[in-house]
Amino acid sequence: MTSAADAVPQRPAVAVLGTGIMGSGMARSLLRAGLDVRVWNRTHARAVPLAADGATVADTAAEAVRGAAVVLTVLNDSTAVAAALTAASDGLHRGQVLLQCSTVGPAATADLAQRAADLGLVYLDAPVSGTRQPAEQGTLTVFVSGPSAARAVTGPVLDAIGQRTVWAGEEPGAASRLKLVVNTWVINMVGGVAECLNLAEGLGVDPRTFLDVMKGGPLDSAYLQGKSAAVLSGDLTPSFALSTALKDTLLILEAAEHSGVRLDLTEASAARFARAEEAGHGGEDMIATYYAGRPPEKDGG
Template sequence: MTTQKIAIIGLGSMGYGMASSLLGAGHQTHGFDINPAQVARFQGQGGAVGELPDIASQIDALVVVVLNAAQTESVLFGDDGVVGRMKAGSVVLACATVPPAFARDMAARCAQTGVHYLDAPISGGAAKAAQGRLSIMASGTDEAFAAARPALDAMAEKVFELGNQAGAGSAMKAVNQMLAGVHIAAMAEALTFGMTQGVSPEKFVEVIPECAGTSWMLENRAPHIVAGDYTPLSSVNIWPKDLGIVLDIAREAGFAAPVTQAALAQFQEAAAQGLGGEDDAAVAKVYAGQVGVRLPDKS
């Protein structure tokens, strides 16, 4: 097995698990985050020490797991941008949800310094990230894939190779996020609708996963509502951002996406009600509040 020296930027719920998977696969892994406690925690579990400017020229791969395009660009090309310090032949794996055109621009700018860029958005959730079992929707040159392969093997159960140009991975991620966001909102709507008809959340979770109306998001998120536990594994605040990106892309394509617009409105309302930091299943509270039903409390 080829081991690499890898830096990962962003030690949130997804990034921390990805960093742990890289470490577990034997890679020398540096973890960086704006939260010093996360960095210290990772180093306490075996993460390599060293400041990013000092080690950037030595790394084989940089994994960027930040919030959005603006943060990605800042990490790569901002005042303290990493790409200018990276060696030729190294690779950036960019994992945030971003517009395809942005991914193509980042790839072109990286190429100017001889650094490869893999458009590599991720899916699977925090648990799969920690298990090295993510799905990664990737696109880039053959050289970018080759340079990124050891990191991909450590972090992902499935790597979908979607083409030799950056942007295709981000396009597929937009399709996935459209469905995922709509499914969460639809789950919340159906669960609370059921409550108005005497169907308890507990019974909903027992029956619907065995019926045609189920979805992965329903089976994953509805139990959070039943438990009354909104600890954020994926927060409400993710969805105004991601569905906003999806709708921006849709507008550029002349595509209306009315169902996605309706789902986005529910997440925006949840955020406006102060639920943005809660698990995204908390969008059910918007529906519950509209009809006056009481969701389960955490026991």
Template structure:
């Protein structure tokens, strides 16, 4: 790190990534105040020394920075502006870090007149969050970024300022677009292999060890090989949301992205089939045709 984190930090939202970030800060000796809509998720962090708050405004009381790591724009708006929200009674005096993946323009709209806001796209999984190995891409005023740098460098091995507010979300959507397409391509290849009589396990092992495999494909190949999609690294419904956001961003600037559009449609269909809370690799189950029934 180039500096130290000054004062307690609030973590709002204790899903896969938020819980990892809070654990990392506690391990580094940073006082942490946490809040989660479902209070049952706060217990492990409370045992590790975190203060559990009753609502977001209570969580940020006396803190120098607040990390918002909730699932979507609606949840982020509620955390910031809802009853007992962070900004419900006026500006937050610390640095407000929006690490929830939302539409880039939505960050500006939700943040409103808050003076010190960054949007941060996080690249990595829960292990990276817990171990301080994330790659973090931030948008916002450079002075705010410089003030938050010690905190961000506690959480990530690479910290990059991209430009104006919304830039972090734009980078995050690009990265998730690539991951969504790659994982679906791997799932499609695997289903085709099985349908053609090839050994699925051998095919996945071959792909994972080949020059075609990105680290993500090698990682997700283990999910596909096991057929287990519980305890998700990244929920399928969140991937569907991000692919839709990327497609909408493309339409806004007049681009046609056929692969992104197709992947978004597949992930939305998989979510509608009840796979939304499983790992995004469960998209493979949306590729298998359902057996026909007699009428």
């Protein structure tokens, strides 16, 4: 490993490990900001399209991170993040900043922070709030906790991927705890949209009438209208996949149990997500939780 004493570049090279829905969007936002972006994905073919946007597509994680000032991980869970760090270890250098953007929960954050320390990395706990479109547009909200000394090198990166950065504290874990609170609101909100559409269908109410009644009023929201439109059009292209929403919901429930908090709505949301996933909707947008509550098909005879 090389020394940490290198001067901080004004426009740091960034390695993005994980080019799924969020990682690809964030990589494009970094490229639009003029940063040197290297990308790697375990399934190589998923990273290749980013070459057309100007990214360097690496064959290995070690190749992607070698010489980068910031390593950004955007993966599904803590197991995937740990595996990526192991794969990248030969290319890492002491003092590199690890901007860990995956939602993994407080317990796994502590484990990953220790793994990063063992590798000589500066660990920033940095989960993001937003879905496909904000990732593509660079308008995510990024929650960050970790050493404030890392702000200089990460500033251009955070400015490129987000419209707002919320510094939650100096210790890893504070940002992950805040992210779980935010996700609790989102998860239960999407369940509320789905259940209203389910009840409308069950009672023979045109859901468009319900949406028109809500439109422009104090309880209306772009989220209600947008997610409802996705269900009514049948276009469930994932902005945030249902299986990922289930994973995050289970992290919330785990954290709640450890803190002695009871979350009845979130438990119900988890059950709905699980039923929809079992029915084959895991890869669709999280509003596919709608399918967990539809009334049974009536006999045609």
